[in-house]
Amino acid sequence: MLATREYETHDRVLHALLERAAVSGRDGATAAEIVLSAMLPAVPGVTGRVIRAARASTGGGGARRGVTGGGASADEANADVQATVIGHLWEQVRCFPLRRRHHVAANLVRETQRAALRSFGVDHVQAAAEVSSVDDDAFRGALAQPEREVAASEELLSVLSWAVARGLLDERGQAVLTRRFFGDRAGRDGVATDRQVGEELGVSQPTVTRWRNRAIAALADAAEEYPGGDLPWAS
Structure with missing residues (x-):
C-alpha cells in the first residue's frame, strides 16, 4: 500500500493502525508491529542522515570518528545507529499524536529522525535540509507540504x-x-x-x-x- 502514490489512503490506513497501537495490550503491540514493518523502508535513509549530521556536528569525517566513537568500524556504527533509529520509530508509533491525520508517514519519519538526532546530541535544526528530505520515493510526496503542527x-x-x-x-x-x-x-x-x-x-x-x-x-x-x-x- 505504501508503495503506491495514494497518499490519502496511506493516511487513513496508517492512522487507523496508530489508533490501535496507542492502546495497551497485545492488540496495540500487534498494530504497532504492523506500522513498524510498513515503515522499515525509511529506516536506512534516516540512519544515513543521522550519521552524516552527527559527523558534521563533531567535525569527524572518517569511519572511526563517527557516532559510536574511536573504536567503531563503519559497519558497527551503522548497525548501532540503525538499531537506535528503529527504537525511536517504535516509540513514535506507540506515542503518535492522533490529532495528526495528514502526512502520517512523513510525520513518523520526521519525528523519528529528530528523536534519533537528539539521542546523539545533534540539534535537528543543524541538519534542517537533511530532516526535510526522505530517500524513499514513496514518502517524498507526503513531505512536500507538511502541516504546521504545534511542537x-x-x-x-x-x-x-x-x-x-x-x-x-x-x-x-x-x-x-x-x-x-x-x-x-x-x-x-x-x-x-x-x-x-x-x-x-x-x-x-x-x-x-x-x-x-x-x-x-x-x-x-x-x-x-x-x-x-x-x-x-x-x-
Whole structure:
C-alpha cells in the first residue's frame, strides 16, 4: 500500500493502525508491529542522515570518528545507529499524536529522525535540509507540504504556564521544570540533566530528581483540568 502514490489512503490506513497501537495490550503491540514493518523502508535513509549530521556536528569525517566513537568500524556504527533509529520509530508509533491525520508517514519519519538526532546530541535544526528530505520515493510526496503542527515543547510550555498561573505548581517544581525543558543547558536527550539543573539551583542531583518527579506528577494532575486536555496532545 505504501508503495503506491495514494497518499490519502496511506493516511487513513496508517492512522487507523496508530489508533490501535496507542492502546495497551497485545492488540496495540500487534498494530504497532504492523506500522513498524510498513515503515522499515525509511529506516536506512534516516540512519544515513543521522550519521552524516552527527559527523558534521563533531567535525569527524572518517569511519572511526563517527557516532559510536574511536573504536567503531563503519559497519558497527551503522548497525548501532540503525538499531537506535528503529527504537525511536517504535516509540513514535506507540506515542503518535492522533490529532495528526495528514502526512502520517512523513510525520513518523520526521519525528523519528529528530528523536534519533537528539539521542546523539545533534540539534535537528543543524541538519534542517537533511530532516526535510526522505530517500524513499514513496514518502517524498507526503513531505512536500507538511502541516504546521504545534511542537510538543510548545504544548508543554502552554500547560506549564497555565499551571503556574493558577498556583498548581510550587516554586521548586517551577524552577526544576523550567530549567530542565526551557533552560540554556541540554544533555544528550535534548533537555537539561538533573545534575545540570542541580548545579544551577545549588542542590544535589538526587534532590533535583525528587523535585522533578513530584513536579511532573503535579503537572500531570493539573493537565487533566487544562482546557482542551481531552485532546491527544503531542506532549
